[in-house]
Structures are given as C-alpha cells and as structure tokens.
Amino acid sequence: MNRAKLVVMKFGGTSVANPERVMLAARKAAKAKKAGKKIVVVVSAPGGMTDDLLGLANNVHPKPAGRELDTLLAAGEQVSIALFALALESLGIRAVSLTGSQAGITTDGHFGAAEITAIRPEKIRKALRQNKVVVVAGFQGATKEGDIATLGRGGSDLTAIALAAALKAGHCEIYTDVEGVYTADPRDSSSVKKIRSISYDAMIKLAKTGAKVMQLKSLELARRHKVAIHVKCSFNNKEGTWIK
Ligand code: ADP
Ligand code: ASP
Ligand code: MG
Numbered sequence: 013m014n015r016a017k018l019v020v021m022k023f024g025g026t027s028v029a030n031p032e033r034v035m036l037a038a039r040k041a042a043k044a045k046k047a048g049k050k051i052v053v054v055v056s057a058p059g060g061m062t063d064d065l066l067g068l069a070n071n072v073h074p075k076p077a078g079r080e081l082d083t084l085l086a087a088g089e090q091v092s093i094a095l096f097a098l099a100l101e102s103l104g105i106r107a108v109s110l111t112g113s114q115a116g117i118t119t120d121g122h123f124g125a126a127e128i129t130a131i132r133p134e135k136i137r138k139a140l141r142q143n144k145v146v147v148v149a150g151f152q153g154a155t156k157e158g159d160i161a162t163l164g165r166g167g168s169d170l171t172a173i174a175l176a177a178a179l180k181a182g183h184c185e186i187y188t189d190v191e192g193v194y195t196a197d198p199r200d201s202s203s204v205k206k207i208r209s210i211s212y213d214a215m216i217k218l219a220k221t222g223a224k225v226m227q228l229k230s231l232e233l234a235r236r237h238k239v240a241i242h243v244k245c246s247f248n249n250k251e252g253t254w255i256k
Contacts (some may be wrong), residue, residue: 016049017050017178018049018179019050019052019181020054020172020179020183020184020185021044021051021184021185022056022168023037023053023054023056023096023246024056024168024186024187024189024246025057025059027058028096029058029060034092034096035099035100037058038099038102038103038105041145042103042145050183051146052146052148053145053146054175055092055093055150056151057088057091057092058088059089061088062088063148065085065088066085069082071207077123079123079159081124082152082162083159084140086152089151089152094109096114096147106144106145107144108144108145108147109149110136111149112150112151112152112153112154113152113153115146116136117152117154118130118153118154119163120155121159121161122161124162124164125163125164126153126155126161127163137179148175150168150169150172151170152173153256154164163229166226166230173233173237173241176234176237184241187245188243188245191206191250191252192251192252192253193206193242193243194207202217206252208251208253209253209255209256210254210255212234226255231255235239238256240254241254241255241256242256
C-alpha cells in the first residue's frame with residue numbers, strides 16, 4: 013500500500029462527547045476517505061465518561077484497580093467506536109469498529125498502565141483492503157491471556173501513534189478541542205501563540221511541563237518511529253501544528 017495514502021485520524025473525548033460531535037468527526041473521516049485516503053480512526057471515550065466510570069467503581073470499592081477496573085474503563089471507548097462506525101455508515105461510508113484486542117494490540121499485564129508489547133494488525137489490513145474505514149478503540153489492548161488492559165490516562169494518543177507506526181501511515185492527525193499546540197495552555201493565558209511546526213524533542217519538553225495536548229509516552233513513541241503528527245481542531249478546518 014502507498015504509505016502516504018494511509019492516514020490515522022484520532023479524535024479525543026471532547027471531539028466525540030455527544031452525537032452531534034460524533035457526526036462532525038465522522039464527516040471529517042468521510043471527506044478524507046472520499047478524497048482517496050485509506051483511513052484508520054482512533055477514538056477516545058466520550059468526554060467525561062472515563063471519569064464517570066471511575067466514579068462508579070469508587071461506589072463499590074474504596075481503591076478500585078487492576079483487571080476489573082480496566083474492563084470497566086475500556087467500555088467508554090467501546091461506546092465511541094460503535095457510534096462512530098454507525099455515523100460513518102449513515103453517511104454512506106462502509107466502516108467497521110474494532111476494540112483494541114480485535115485490532116491486534118497486545119499488552120503486558122500491568123493493568124492501568126499497560127505497555128503495548130505487540131501489534132498484529134491483520135484484521136485492520138483486511139478491512140482496509142475491503143475499502144472500509146476502520147474505527148479502533150483507543151486506550152486499550154489485551155494481554156496474551158486475553159484480558160482487557162488500559163494504557164494509562166490520555167492513552168488514545170498512544171494507540172494512534174502505535175497504529176500509525178505499525179501500519180506505516182503517511183502521518184497521524186490528532187483532533188482535539190484547541191487549534192493546535194500553543195506556547196502554553198491556551199485556557200490559562202491569552203498571550204499564547206500557536207506553533208506551526210515543532211520538533212519531537214521540543215514537543216516532549218512541552219509535554220513534560222504539563223502540556224497535556226498530547227500524551228508524553230505517545231510523543232516518545234512517535235520520535236522513535238518518526239511518525240509525523242498534525243494536531244488539529246475538530247471544529248474547523250484550520251491548519252494546526254506539525255510535530256516532526
Ligand atoms: P483530547 O480529549 O482531545 O485528548 P486533551 O484534553 O487531552 O484533549 O488535550 C487538549 C487540551 O490540552 C486543550 O484543551 C488545552 O487546554 C490543553 N493544553 C495544555 N497545554 C497546551 C498547549 N501548550 N497547547 C495546546 N493545548 C494545551
Ligand atoms: N478515555 C481515556 C482517558 O480519559 C483515554 C483518552 O482519552 O485518551 O484518559
Ligand atoms: Mg488527550
């Protein structure tokens with residue numbers, strides 16, 4: 013497959029927080045598909061849902077953790093993949109939703125902060141050959157034993173970068189609720205500036221000082237595999253920030 017033809021598009025929680033936003037995001041993926049791209053979408057849970065699930069667990073256990081908590085938390089992303097794939101189908105685009113495990117993402121057994129140990133994306137490749145848009149649940153995989161494990165908070169970014177590397181995508185688009193990477197958190201200050209392009213090293217530094225716009229681990233993985241990233245806003249078509 014022509015490398016530049018494949019794009020991984022990741023939509024964060026605020027970008028799939030309600031049905032209207034899911035439709036808006038699905039239209040972006042549909043447009044790219046119609047322009048001739050092969051599309052793998054990675055989605056987070058609807059905004060706030062992961063925290064709500066954590067709250068639920070707190071009602072039945074003082075310190076929820078481990079395998080059972082991961083089974084619960086991973087459910088949020090499953091809501092998003094199904095809704096997103098249905099939204100694409102309503103737009104006339106063939107789509108298939110895959111959990112992390114179905115997508116071939118194997119992890120170690122460090123529940124709550126699992127490391128990806130292998131990716132066997134045969135099912136993704138097959139669906140792409142069938143001309144489908146593939147919608148993968150971020151933030152999750154499964155151990156060799158088949159137990160669901162989550163990758164740590166903000167982990168959908170990691171899923172997106174790991175899939176972009178494994179599938180040799182041309183680049184990875186990270187859709188979020190701001191227009192790119194800024195010199196500081198645009199919510200805290202009005203004197204910030206949007207950055208057009210930034211190196212992996214400089215972006216990693218920014219993430220270490222708390223810029224949660226991209227998860228630190230995902231940036232380290234992107235640097236290792238030279239995955240070009242375009243951080244963009246879900247709600248308009250403006251050029252965002254390139255990390256490369
Ligand atoms: P998503 O749900 O799409 O993954 P996040 O909430 O994880 O989004 O990250 C986006 C948020 O990161 C923005 O809403 C913004 O407030 C925050 N942020 C912090 N530092 C920066 C920065 N330097 N540039 C852009 N956004 C930043
Ligand atoms: N839903 C997960 C979280 O809230 C993963 C993500 O959004 O990237 O941390
Ligand atoms: Mg995030």
